[in-house]
Amino acid sequence: MGAVMACARQRSRPTPARRPTTDAQKSADQPASPAEEERTPEEGGYGLDRTFCRHAWALLKVMFPSLGSFSVFQLVVLLIFSGSEQYVVYWVGIIPSRYYQVLGDKDWNAFGTLTAECLGLVLVISFVKGSRIYISTILYVTWRQLVDRFLHRRYFTGINYYLLNVMDSRIDNPDQRITQDVDKMCKTLSTMFSQLIMAPFIVGYYTYSVYVNTGYIGILSIYGFFVVATVVNKVIMTPIVTYVVKQEEKEGTFRFKHMQVRVHAEALGFQGCSAVEEHRCNRRLSALVSTQMSLFNRRFMLTVVVNLFDYLGGILNYLVISIPIFAGLYDDRTPQQLSALISQNSFVCMYLIFNFTQLVDLASSATDVVGCTHRVGQLVERLAVLEQRWKSSPHTPDEDTSGGPDTCLMPQRPFLTDGSLRQQIVYPERLKEGGYTVSETERMLHYLELVQLSSLADRCGGLDSEVNKNWYDMLSPGEMQRLFFVRLFHHRPVFVFMDEATSAVSPDMEEILYQECLRLKMTLFSVGHRESLTAYHDWKLHLFNDGTWRLDPIEHAAGGICP
Structure with missing residues (x-):
């Protein structure tokens, strides 16, 4: 035996306890080197800056491990369906102009043929759009699995999970970052990704169409409108990202407090701690609500500006198509032909403006993505530092810390x-x-x-x-x-x-x-x-x-x- x-x-006499520490634990307590300090969470504000680009690039390499990965294949399929959707949208968009022409000419046969085409287009656009949304959700699930598995691999390297939760104060609520923040980041990004990638092609095509119909003045008017909208949204959006990060932190703290009550419910019940725990939970709730109100107050102005540019875009459409009409370029057209032409030109201008305003509307979703990307990116960088220290410690990389x-x-x-x-x-x-x-x-x-x-x-x-x-x-x-x-x-x-x-x-x-x-x-x-x-x-x-x-x-x- x-x-x-x-x-x-x-x-005996109480004296300060001396806690033995391992090399890995000492490394978690000791100050980071200058190179590592740059890779730890920033104390300043958050926004679309170099730090965000660094975090986003690190996560994109996880979400797209290689050119032959399944997530890349899913993205390609998503882009194909997104492109197909835009192609069908164009033909659906010019349906009103064709109806104006047919109804103006009172052509019954053409009306029946056009209606049949419209029904076919409706079926096609319904299937293509449904497929695009479905693939987008599948891509979200794939991304979440890739990011979470990557974080799990580093989180459970050595005793990193212990160092982050107990010894390391640089990262708050690692569990929330791995679960809730990753989920929100991947879900929101999956809905935005195809729009962001397809936007240059859509804008390029409809820019050419607007130029053909309205000339330089129409193009300059729409692009000037978009530039102003982008600058205003950037100014309003930047401080909101910081409050998104703070809100996620407060959410994690509030949830942790309730988890603490749940885990120790029996001990709390025997000690009669209801009043004090209610007070402390309410304190965490008040801190969360205060942060949320600060966030919502700042988002109010962003929402007002977004809606303002949405409705201004509708008015700008008619201002643009009025230019060639009042210039007399279409004086030789019949009323039926002019109605059809106005409808077609209106769709082209409106869709270009719509895509610009849609990009502006993404500002609200972008704040969530940027905030969660910062939080997840901080965790990735901190885990990389701890993993490197673990590998360089006297332990072997795969050594069992439990003793075997x-x-x-x-x-x-x-x-x-x-x-x-x-x-x-x-x-x-x-x-x-x-x-x-x-x-x-x-x-x-x-x-x-x-x-x-x-x-x-x-x-x-x-x-x-x-x-x-x-x-x-x-x-x-x-x-x-x-x-x-x-x-x-x-x-x-x-x-x-x-x-x-x-x-x-x-x-x-x-x-x-x-x-x-x-x-x-x-x-x-x-x-x-x-x-x-x-x-x-x-x-x-x-x-x-x-x-x-x-x-x-x-x-x-x-x-x-x-x-």
Whole structure:
């Protein structure tokens, strides 16, 4: 069995505790180098600046890993359908002008033929537009999966997840950035991407059409209108991005507070903490609402300006097409021909203005994309720094920080993952794809019976039934500790380090658990205050506040448990 040691905390004069740290943990606390400081979250404002471009470029390389990747294929298909949609839109757009001509001529046959064509165009545009929206949503899901898997890979490198959540104050709410911010960024960007890429081609074609119909004056009027709208929106939009970032931060803090109440609901209930927790939740809510109101107040002006340019665009359309009419260029046309021509020219001018105003309208969505891109980009850069430090530390890149399969660390409050009861037992291993043998299943059930948790399998519907509830809400502290011992018996490590691992179970159950550990030839290192622990150990290590220690043998009476 090897040397067995019992560790006891000594109660004496309180002195500042000295926490041992690993090289990776020290690197999280120490100041960043100048090169790394440039890659940490900026304390200033956020906007369409060089920092955003750097973050966006880093994320685009994740979203499009290679030219042959599936996301690139999806984007190409999306662009094909977007281009097809614009082609069909043109023919749908000139339908009114053709109706003006047919109705003016009172041509019944032409009217029937045109109506049939229109019905065909409606079917085509409905299918093409529906396909474009569907592919856009599929692209959003693909992007989210790529970005989240990339973040997960770096987040779970070494102990980065621990450093970010506990030791590193540079990144707030990493969980929110990985979940909510990535989702909002990918979803909004998927709706904007095709518009942004197709915009130059659409604008180029309709610019030429407007030039043919109205000349230079029409082009200069529309482009001047767009330039003014863009400048005004840029000025108004820039400070809004900063408040989008702040709002996401406050949202994460508010959600974390409620998660904290949920996790510790039992302890809070016994201590009667309702009033103080309500007060603290309301404080977080007030901070969130204050930030949201600041954001909404600034968005109000952006919304007013966007709507102003939308309606001005409709008026500008008729001002542009009036130029050749009042210049007398169409005096030789019949009223029917003039109506059809005005309708066709109006569509061309209106669609060019519409595309410009649509780009202006994207300003509101762009603020969300820019804000979330900054937050996700900060996380990517910080994880890159931590990953590099981990790889350059004395550890090997793939080293198991838990101590390996021969070592088990048992805290007072065990960690229980999501999933089935069998997943809790075999954790941190994955469930076998081929399933478990009858003997393995019987051994698990035997250990559940040994620790008096047989009823748990019935409550869960068996070992393999998916449990959608929170395990911490289902089990008492004593049941959690006993379930962790079932996990321990399943893995059978050589060395076991226990920190108050039996504090929530009875002395009789503690004896059952330790006896099984000794029977399985495990070497136990226990930290605890119960004197009963000495019966299962050979040595007691005394740790003193001055940094000294003493190791004493434990004398067992005749018939004692530990030989």
